Amino acid sequence: MRIRYITFFFLLLIAPAMTSCKKNHYKVNTSSINVKIEIKRLERDLFTLNPKEIAMKVPSLKQKYNGFLQLFSYVINTGDINDTSFGDFLVRFCTDKQNNDVFALTMKLYPDVKEIEEELQEAFRHYLYYFPEWKVPAVFTCITGFNNSIITGDSVLGIGLDRYLGADCEYYPRLEIYKYIAARMTRENIVPDAMYGWGASEWEFSTLKYPADNVITEMIHNGKLKYFEKCTLPGTADEIIFGFTPDQMKFCKNNESQMWQYLIENDLLFNSDQFTIRKLTGEAPFTSYFTNESPGRAAIWLGFRIVESYMMRNPGISIEEMMKDFDVQGILEKAKYSPQ
Numbered sequence: 188m189r190i191r192y193i194t195f196f197f198l199l200l201i202a203p204a205m206t207s208c209k210k211n212h213y214k215v216n217t218s219s220i221n222v223k224i225e226i227k228r229l230e231r232d233l234f235t236l237n238p239k240e241i242a243m244k245v246p247s248l249k250q251k252y253n254g255f256l257q258l259f260s261y262v263i264n265t266g267d268i269n270d271t272s273f274g275d276f277l278v279r280f281c282t283d284k285q286n287n288d289v290f291a292l293t294m295k296l297y298p299d300v301k302e303i304e305e306e307l308q309e310a311f312r313h314y315l316y317y318f319p320e321w322k323v324p325a326v327f328t329c330i331t332g333f334n335n336s337i338i339t340g341d342s343v344l345g346i347g348l349d350r351y352l353g354a355d356c357e358y359y360p361r362l363e364i365y366k367y368i369a370a371r372m373t374r375e376n377i378v379p380d381a382m383y384g385w386g387a388s389e390w391e392f393s394t395l396k397y398p399a400d401n402v403i404t405e406m407i408h409n410g411k412l413k414y415f416e417k418c419t420l421p422g423t424a425d426e427i428i429f430g431f432t433p434d435q436m437k438f439c440k441n442n443e444s445q446m447w448q449y450l451i452e453n454d455l456l457f458n459s460d461q462f463t464i465r466k467l468t469g470e471a472p473f474t475s476y477f478t479n480e481s482p483g484r485a486a487i488w489l490g491f492r493i494v495e496s497y498m499m500r501n502p503g504i505s506i507e508e509m510m511k512d513f514d515v516q517g518i519l520e521k522a523k524y525s526p527q
Contacts, residue, residue, distance in 0.1 A: 212499060213421035217312040222323055224307045226300045227252065229259060229329040230348065234290040238282050242274030255327045258340045262331050262347075280332070289330055289358065293348045296374070300328060303346075306378040313419040314382075317506045324385065333362055336372075337384035344385055351377050367472045367483070371430050379420060379428050386415040386510075395513045401459040402450070402486065404515050405468045410490025411510055414498065417491075418506060429491075435482035443526040446477055447489055497522035 229252055236244060249256055249268060260268050265276035280286060304326075311323045324344040331338075331347040338345035350372055352358070359369040390411065397404045416428055426436065439446075450456050455463065455476070466475055471483035482488070497518050498509060512518060 213418060215313065215316055215421075217309075217316050220312040220315050222308045222311045222315065224304045224311065224323070224326055226304050226307075226326045226328055226346075227255075228300070229255070229327055230290055230293060233277070233281050234287065236281070238278055241278045241281060245274050245277070252327065253325070253343075254340055255325070255338075255343050255345055258338050258343060258345060259327075259329050259331070262335050262338060286330065286332065289333075289349050289352075292352060292356075293330055296352060297328075297348055303377055307381065309422075310378055310382050310419045313421065314385075317418060326381075333358065337380050339384055339388035344381060346377060346381060365472070368470065375427055376430075379416060379423060382419045383412055383416045386412045386419075390415075390510045395511070397513045397515060399457075399459060399515075400464075401457050402464055402467055403456040403490075403519070405464050406486050406490030407493060407515055407518055408490070409468060409484075409487040410492070410494040413487065413491040414494045415506065415510065429488065431482050434480065438478075438480045439482065439485060439488055442477070442481070443489070443492065446481075446485060447524075447526050449476065450486070450489070492526065493519065493522045493524045496524045 229248075232248065232251070233241070245268070252259070257268050260266060260273065260277075263280055265273060265280060267273065307326060315321065315323065322342055324339070324342050327343070327345045328348050329338075329345055330349040333347075333349050335345075335347045336350040338347065349358075351374055353373055354366075354370045356369070356372070359372065364372070390408075392400075392405075392408055395408070397408070413429065420428060425431075426433065429436075431439070450467075453476075455467070458464070467486035468484055473479050473483055474481045474485040477485055494509070498504065498506075500523055501521055509518075
């Protein structure tokens with residue numbers, strides 16, 4: 188089974204030169220596409236059980252939660268759900284005081300998930316618009332001991348609600364989660380993270396056979412995923428999709444050309460040093476190559492801009508074709524990316 192666990196902290200923005208084009212570019216008619224998302228809440232089923240009954244309820248949990256229960260078990264480190272010890276491990280998880288406190292807070296903040304269901308339905312309508320033959324995953328919520336935000340597997344999408352308890356959640360400082368990261372661990376980031384995570388699981392970097400792992404390849408690959416996310420959530424504010432503060436967005440708009448020129452002049456685009464790649468595309472409060480005013484992962488924003496230019500200049504290319512394309516040099520050439 189293909190499994191991917193993802194903890195999210197993402198970003199991005201769109202430059203003003205293409206604002207009017209972009210609105211038309213991303214707006215599509217999905218009114219004829221039917222999608223029904225019914226989220227199953229594993230955390231509620233687990234933590235409302237009598238601890239004495241948890242082990243005997245494992246068979247019914249397996250049936251109700253199908254493939255997701257095994258993915259969840261891996262995340263909380265309770266092993267194979269078919270092992271005789273699984274029930275005991277699950278009891279320990281569900282009787283842990285902090286886990287119970289977190290469950291109580293989760294239920295206070297998320298007494299129901301109807302709005303999330305509706306937002307996911309709209310996102311997956313757009314998904315099916317671009318990928319009509321593909322399947323919509325079954326969706327589940329859980330609490331993971333703060334291990335994962337999004338969990339994906341074959342036809343399965345899980346949301347770790349304990350990673351979305353709000354920027355001021357008392358647990359996050361205890362876990363040494365930086366404030367700039369906790370700022371995105373909010374209700375409004377759930378669906379954007381879920382769609383990015385779904386895209387990342389469908390088009391994993393290692394499966395696309397890129398000719399090299401260097402700065403420009405990482406920029407474009409992550410730029411593709413951001414483009415996919417934007418297409419499935421065209422009505423969502425860019426600040427939410429891309430994780431920038433207003434000032435960081437302004438910085439990118441005003442300095443797009445300068446950032447791109449810096450990468451070229453300093454021979455960074457084809458640099459394959461992993462430390463350099465991480466400094467430009469990894470999570471950070473800012474991108475040190477640019478200035479403290481820049482957002483972290485600013486190079487991925489440039490990658491998105493390249494991909495966006497590529498798709499707008501080549502309307503005959505489908506999103507699916509673009510996502511599968513590993514010819515980085517060809518994408519660059521056809522994008523004709525030249526920020527002003």
